[in-house]
Amino acid sequence: MSGIFKCALRAAILFWLPHLAWAQEQLRAGVAKTVVTPDVHKNKVYLAGFGHNRIATGVHDNLYARCLALAAGGQILVLCSVDVIGLFYDDVLKIREQMKVQAPEVSHLIVASTHVHEGPDTLGLWGPDPLHTGMDENYLDSLDSQIVSTAVRASHSMQAARLELSRDDHPLLGMLQSVDRPPIVKDPYLFVMRLTSVDAGLPIAVLVNWSGHPETLGGENTEITADYPHWLCQYVENHLGGTAIFFNGSIGKVSTLGNQVALLDRDTGQIAEDHTWRKAELVGTTVGQLVERVLKSSETAAVDSILMRKSTLFAPLENDHFRVAEAAGIFSRRKPLYTDGKVDSSTIPKELTGTGVTRLATGHDLQTEVDYIELRSSERVAAEIVTIPGELYPELTNGGITRYPGADYPDAAFEPILRGHLKSRYQFIFGLGNDELGYLIPKAEWDNQPPWLLGRPQRWYGEINSAGPDVSGVVLRGLVELIEQR
Ligand SMILES: [Zn+2]
Structure with a gap:
């Protein structure tokens, strides 16, 4: 038995049983959104996602926290999406503590980040230099509170709702995703949930799940923006009504940058270039149009219960950059290390x-969580939601892990493939769900030592922003355990 498997077994598994027949009730839904853009004139705002010391000079469009509350069978689930680079698990635990006080009736809260690369540094990694944090703790504390108040407002505004589900898996959707590290596997699946009020027939919310790094503006831009999710949400709200909520998916190595994503700018007759507002707008608007199109063939699901399972996991940290950052206080004690399940500083x-x-932090593990949700209709699984605490390489979602010459662990066992274990047609995968552990890379493709994969003269990008080669296995085995639990 490998050390990693033992690690996964240490996981504390909590779960809620699906409702009993007597608790049956109709689905209810509520939604809320709050502007969470930092004030760039009051404080120095370090922008996250590219190099160090990139300071915000203005605001192009606002960042939001958006929450959707769903209730059925006596359970209330709140799903929140926030336009930031990522939030650590400890912030999510704090948010849940505040929720317990303000809305104790809520059964479970998920907080995911859209991973925008043009917003404040909420992880600390992009400060003035590698040894000084870019995190503004006051902003982060107020962001946590704003997420709580948005979640509470969503849960307090619930009304009887009709749910429609849609899925677009046309092969051409892959043309909106760029992948330049082998294997060239993408996750070109668009999943949509639409909630409409039963009484008035009015739109409540449209939840969109698509995969792609919101980094279209690149590292030279200094104006805050939610990147393509801004235009995506704007298009959906203008054309379909209600509040749009975007959850990013399996985004490891999946980008909007590069000429694999070639969108025609009708104003100029040219392909929109990287690092332009126009390209970000075209990506967001195009995904918005796809959402509108796919909802024309949606399926209605009479959800009468919600099954929720979560598992707390410990994943071994094997990245010395993160250990140096931890010891230097870059994470401002918001990402503690653990050894044998206890905080180790x-x-x-x-x-x-x-x-x-x-100085290097020496704790062994990172604490994190995976969640598995089923929206059920008369015992049938109508739709599923899983949370991934980081940026999952798409071959771990869809299959296609490949052994290459140069890999550091050429004989490593393959991790379970996520979609191979899911049960329904509507498989919502929330990347950066409840945590951000960086890239989740298949161990067989891990390449932190030369020779580099396929004889490349320099290292591939990926490992430097990953917690380690065993994290993806811990996460995926943890999820499969939840999915298959009886
Ligand atoms: Zn990323």
Whole structure:
């Protein structure tokens, strides 16, 4: 038995049983959104996602926290999406604590980040230099509170609702995703949920699940924007009504940048270029149009219960950059390390190539969580939601893990493939759900030491922003355990 498997077994599994027949009730839904853009004139705002010391100079469009509350069978589930680069698990735990006080009737709360690369540094990694945080703790505390108040407002506004489900898996959707690290596997599936009020027939919300890094503006831009999710939500709200909520999906190595994503700008007759507002607008608007189109063939689901399961996991950290950052206080104690299930804040001095002697945090694991949700209709699984605490490589979602010469663990076992274990036609995957552990890379493709995969002269991008080669296995085995639990 591998150490990792033992690690997964240490997981504490909590779950709620599906409702009993007597508790049956009609689906209700409520929604709320709040502007969470930081004030760039009051404080220095370090922008996340590219290099260090990129300071916001203005606001192009607002960042939002958006929450959808769903109730059925005596359970209330709240799904929140926030336009930031990521939120650590400890923030989500704090948000849930506040929720318990303000809305104790809520059964479960999920908080995912859209991963915008043109918003405030909520992880601390993009400050003035590698040893100083870019995180503004006051902003982050107020963001946590704003997420809570948005979730509470959503749950307090619930009304009887009709649910429609849609899925678009046309092969051409892959043309909106760029992948340049082998294997070239994408996740070109668009999943949509629409909630409409039963009484008035008015739109409540449209939830969109699509995969792609919101990084179209690139590292030179200094104006805050939600990138393509801004135009996506705007299109959906203008054309379909209600509140749009976007959840990013399996976004490991999936980008809007590069000429694989070639969208015609009708104003110029040219393909819109990277790092332009126009390309971000075209990506968002195009996905919005696809949402509108696919809803024309939606399926109505009479959801009468919600099954919710979650598992707390410990994943081994094997990235010295993160250990240095932890010891330097970059994460502002919002991402503690654990050893044997207990917080471990110890550090040691260590000689590192190029940086001399520096301090390294020595705790063994990161604590995180995976969730599995079923929206059920007369015992049938109508739709599923899973949370991924990071950026999942699409071959872990759809299959296609490949052994290449140069891999560090050429004989590593393949992790379970997520969609192979899901049961319904509507498989919502919420990337950066409740945590951000960076890239989740198949162990067989892990390549942190030369020779590089396929004889490339330089390293592939990926491992530097991953917690380690065993994290994807811990996460996926944890999820499969939840999915298959009886
Ligand atoms: Zn990313």
